[in-house]
Amino acid sequence: MISFIVRLRSRAHFTIRAKANRGVLLSRPDPRRRIALLIAGFVMLYVGVGARLVQYGLTDTLTAGAINVNQHTVASRPDILDRHGQLLATDINTVSLYAEPRKVIDADEVVEKLATVMPDLDWSETHRRLKSKSAFQWLRRQLTPRQQADILALGIPGIGFRPEKRRFYPGGPTAAHVVGHVNIDNLGLAGMERYIDQQGYADLRAAGLTNDTRMEPVRLSIDLRVQHIVRDVVQNAMTKYEAEAAGAVIVDAETGEVLAMASVPDYDPNQPSRTLADGSIDREYEKGWFNRVSNATFEMGSTFKGFTLAMGLDAGHITLSSVVDASRPIRMGGFTIRDFRGKNRPLTIPEVFQYSSNIGTAAVADRVGIDGHREFLTRLGLLSKMETEMPGVATPTQPRTWKKINSVTISFGHGVATTPLQTAVAAAALINGGNLINPTFLPRSKDAAAEIARAVVKDKTSNDMRFLYRWNGMNGSGRSAQVEGFDVGGKTGTADKVINGRYAKDINFNAFIAGFPMAKPRYVVLTFVDAPKTGENGGRTAASTAAPITKDIIARSAALLGVHPTFGTTDNPLQLVDY
Template sequence: MSIISRILKIKSRSHILVARQRIGIDDKIPGTRKKRSGQTRQRLGVLIGAFVCGFLLIGGRLIQYGLAEEPTTASLGNPNVVASRPDIIDRNGQLLATDLNMVSLYADPRRIVDADEVVEKLAAVIPNLDWRETHKKLRMDSGFQWLRRQLTPRQQADILALGLPGIGFRPEKRRFYPGGRSAAHIVGHVNVDNLGLAGMERYLDQQGLADLRAIGMTSGVLLEPVRLSIDIRVQNIAREVAAKAMSAYEAEAAGAVVLDVETGEVLAMASVPDYDPNEPSRTLPDGSVDKEYEKGWFNRISNATFEMGSTFKSFTLAMGLDAEKITLNSVVDASRPIRMGGFTIKDFKGKHRTLSIPEVFQYSSNIATAAVADMVGIEGHQQFLTKLGLLSKVETEMPGVATPTQPRTWKKINSVTISFGHGVATTPLQTASAAASLINGGNLIPPTFLPRSPEQAATLAKTVVKQSTSADMRYLFSWNGLKGSGRAAQVEGFNVGGKTGTADKVVNGRYANDLNFNAFVAAFPMDKPKYMVLAIIDAPKTGEHGGRTAASTAAPMVKEIIGRAAPLLGVQPRFGSNDAPYSLISY
């Protein structure tokens, strides 16, 4: 062991000697020590410079923040809430919907000192504040809680005066509808976040506004107004007449639509009961939602289907004329009821004799109309109604349009009952559109809620009946307006023609004997039709002179609408030249 220890000791000494020799050699090399000292100073300079730059940068930012103006609102929450929507205007530029700048109240619960004090003070400014819910939010372990959306500037000022820590405001947009209920079902409404829920408001979101909003391209941007086809003056008249009729005739509902037969533009569409889009959901004193009020959301003109009764006789006779199975000079036997499949089809006020085609229309004969449908045949009948767009969903901008219903399999009994308006349910909007095609020269033009020129309409029009058939139908409409059930809608000087429809209302899948769904479809002026008006009234208990058929309820509605709206639409009354219908000729 001593030998090994001596060897290790000698080896250790040799390493120390070699290290000392190397150090000595390095020191003897010229400039080595000077070079090493320069590198050290250079490194220290870089380090000091980095620290100085860092401190200067931090100091500059602190000065910038100190000089910046303190924001008056918070930037928390959903950044899309402040997104704008375009104004909506009528065809004449009248404002229908616009955005108002509002603020909403929020809280940072982590900064709330005394939740009870905050709730008590806010309740003095905000009506109907839910104390329990607000207190719960203020006690949450979060950095943001909405307390109340869309406050008035006065409420904001009062809350700011309270000096509550942890309380802030965020700018928002609130949709305002100057017309209130008048055009509610057309314009629609939005939710609290300014997203379209119904009507043309929803249509705008479906056309890309919602996508632009999602990426922040509508925030603070002035958007071009959206012009609709409706005339708010005519809309006000239609809505007022429908509301008055529903009340006077003790009905469940009523409505009306006015179309331009040359372009398909909807000038007015009213359905009552309705609602105020400024307050789409009404809250009762106990905090629950008023369900009866929400029933007004239902638009019976485009979102509901009904059996339209004898208005369908217009389509049946047009079908027979177009198929050349009948002419205006034809006569049809209506002397006896028709018995088929366990049913007896008879006339409401039968003449019990043969009738000419104008008389079939005038007296609204179920027997004669069924005979005309039988001449065409089941397949031809179904094809004709399909061509008129009465068996498929109408193509228009309005969301939520209802789809018509029809028998799964058409049998002879179906064709017979459908000929006079029972067995097929359509929307009043598409019924008016199909009727317009019968008197405008034979062109079916999709209804629209946006402006459309005659040239644009021509590119969309589809010929559904011959021009000669259309001329015959203008004659029948005019004849009935002067001699038949349309007399109740006649407005002196405006040459109104039309057809009534009184249908037994379907209740729980069965026809009710004591309830009617009434409609009247009319056009004016009949020498050169420009506008189509259709009025409906659901389950009236009474009517003019105590009657409750369409002639006593829906026809007077059309009369008032035309009498008040025609001058506004530029239709000049003419007296003495149109007192007699067209000459009775066959084409």
């Protein structure tokens, strides 16, 4: 091989000498040209570097530049606003801490340094992640800016930050069950946050089609001012009456819009879960996720008597002047049905409502019949799952086979369990002219509501029911909810609570359904108290618990809802005197 190379060099040498002898001149490279090319190359290199530096200088500073953010799109969620534009939920920029275990030199030293910034750091778990052979490990999600700065100052190799979005709820628990919350990855888990994902946002995000561009906000039907009042009242009532839970909802009778909805105990969506000192999850706190207004069903007690009387009136089996015999208890199928503080005499229909007669409403249901009774409640939407945007709505329960005893007990609110929200919506249909309008948590105009409304009772029936609710509000159990000037009508419901399939005689589920102003109802309010131990003046019935809650809510929120008080009439005006 060596000899072959030597021969080639010799041939080349002889060839050059031969060409030179023939007068062919061989030119040598010019050193000045080489230098010029080198200078031009360096100039171009420095120009490129300088241009890149200028570009970086003009670009907004990234929240964290320790990772290629182009590979990890930071997706934004739309802001959530109330009906007046008040902010309910928004995104804020944050960072999360991660490690690249393969680049970590000393895992023990890293854990010790990180613990100086994050005292609650799990040493063993963090050490395990740092010692793993993986390329990526999360260490802590959603750090504060101070934590990020302190960790950067430590200068730990193999540690970086990834920019993320964190959901922030300015009102805290005020509208927790309406707005809902998201998980650590900013995906909706409950309430309207989950509804937003169900409208296609989650699919777009999964497909990588979302980015950090601000999206159009989602406006809700609730009024944040009224929502605060409702939540405050039911929170105080639960404490005052030593109850297991309490709740309330306000529905626009003309549009079906939900103006406010609160269920306590609740939670702070900024901190949907809590960790105890021993590191376990606080399950008692997570019970606050349960929304009893739309996600739970209850036997609504005597509030159902309004539906029973409306059924009889609409079918023509009774009129407001009809009389039913309530002089003696009803014995049926081994059960005895009697009145609580009964009058033991025949009652007119307004008296049946006023004195909350089980015997009287049972007699009305008997006149209609089992099939007619079931059809009427189905028509009002009380036996089927409610249609609305709120995820996780509970399905009502009813007997598999309706017998006469079922129809009788259901007539006064036992044997069928519905959600408080759909009970309020059905009551709205009885007093708004007879139109059933599915509830909505999004703004809806009267014209839009008219397009989806379904006539479920006659206009005359609705007029009669307005009279009955107003009559009971003035003369019956509704007096505890009466607010001067706002013409409140309503009906109480005190039901024995069902526990493990049996009625507990000493534990109540109390509810009150109200409408105002009854001359032309605009709003329906439903309040409930679950298992109160006490009430106003020592009572435990709905008149002593749920009705006073309704009174407080209306007194504080009616003006905000645009309802003006009325004192006196044009025939007998109230004389105002200035002292």
